Amino acid sequence: MPGLHLVGLLKRFGKTTAVNKVNLEIEDGEIMTLLGPSGCGKTTTLRCIAGFLIPDEGEIYLGDQSMTDLPPEKRGIGFVFQNYALWPHMTVFDNLSFGLRLRRVPRSKIKSRVDETLALVRLSGFAERYPRQLSGGQQQRIALARALVIQPRVLLLDEPLSNLDAQLREEMRFEIRELQKNLGITAVYVTHDQAEALVLSDRIAVMNNGIITQIGTPEQIYNQPNNRFVAGFIGLSSFVDGIVTGLDTARAYATVTTSDEVAIRVPAGSMALNQEVTLAIRPEHITLISDTSAEVPPDANLLEGEVIRIAYLGDVIDYRIQVGGWTLRVHTDTDTHLRPKDKVQLMIPAERINLISPDL
């Protein structure tokens, strides 16, 4: 199966540019997630790939074949809709066999293909039911089965799990990924749920305002966000602006000084002296030390702060800590018992701090 290739895809609705020059290369057998906030253009991108929308600019390739001018029925793409879109006047069997009959698959083969696919989504024996006789989760699987039974070249899924309850949603993430891997099908998955994206993707393309701001594996996206939007949208990050005031090339560290004269040691990367940068720090990468005699690794930053807000989240405690003129969010285990106005010392390992350019 060939990979999917979007080149300069652009789609406008009146004055809004829903998708703005998107380039994306999805490899053969890969599951790529489009992740982004509501209205960022995920669905529009997916609908362009499916052929339901005609892009204003750009090309869509499947392998070497340009699909830009093909109608949806000629693309061989399976689509799973957010609201399932099962045909209410047909049984599960008819929903699945519809596409096969159009392909003139012989009657005897239709039966076995439908049965196989139902087994794949673990709903054998549901063939004679009508969609409304199924639970939401079952409808979801049938929608998946209907898209898969035609053996599409690409599978597109638009927030397929958003109508399910939390537990089922979590289960289905694994199931979808497993299915996709077993079939080896190229897939594009749309969601605004970061946990979903992290669990089931080979790679994630983070979208904002019709633009892809970063593409990478879940680990890369989470650990090395390269812009402020990604750092804030996937997981939590606190941001600190500063200027590079010192470079220690030998040990590959740089010193960034904030506007209130706090010096922070960070990995040097490709920074130049006097460059403006933004630091992104994850709450779980900061340690609170109340005992000054605690052992501190040599590369770590030690900062003074004051607790300003506390939120108990069950698994962690979420502190907001004022350091100079800015605040940091810190997650600790639930054994710490700090109170507002308490003075604390924060330890941040230099290599845990992400540098992002401030303009993005």
Add this chain to the structure above:
Amino acid sequence: MSRSKILVKAIEAVVLVFLCFFIFGPMLALVLWSVAMKWFWPHVLPQEIGLDYWAQALGLQKSLAIGAVSITDAFQTSIVIAVLVVVLAMLIAVPAGYVLAKYRIPFRGAILFLFLMPQAFPQQPVFVNLLFSFNKIGLTSTIHGVVLIHLMVSLVFAVWISSAAFKGIPPELEEAARSVGASRLRAFFQITLPLAAPGLLASAVFVFLTSLDEFTGTFFIGLPFISTLPMLLYSSSGYNLQFASVIAIVLLIPSILFMVIIERFLKAEYIGGVGV
């Protein structure tokens, strides 16, 4: 049973009795009149009953009252016209309703306005005007002319109802069909149309009943040669209440029949899932 519940039940009963009175009271009077051979004031019930008027109306017995025009003829004319009107109206209303529901077409307002035009003026002057223009092209006193008039009266509602029927169907259903290999046309005929069928049927029934009942337009354009049931009802109601009652009952029959069909159809298995 609590006191408030009793009160509710009592109110329900009163409302029901009133409804029955208003709906079935006149119907009962119609039935009584249609079989009354002799019924003079101050008698509460007819003094003499018989089926003579029914027999006359149906042409089984020579009619003294109306002579040449029998109910059967008028009934036939009415039905032929109504069926033609339904077929033509649906041929226009289904595609028009679909397009209006699905696409943001330019001049949408203007198009709806155009359909609404005939309704926007008092009917009589419009029909009188049409009488002149129809006269020029020889459409007066013909079935075609009357069909056109009925179409004009009912089309806006037909388009409106079928557009609503299509609007109720999520566009994803058709897209899903496209993605598994159905052409635009096939997706429409196999997915959208069956799902819109109840609404379209309602639209067709509405057109049928409107045509069956239409009076003013038929009066201006159809007379003297085209005589539908409402014409006959009108011309006989002045001096022969029995005959008029027979016609009124005959006019009611298709309506009731259609109500039953619609009821049946709207309860069909799959309708429950529409709009999912």
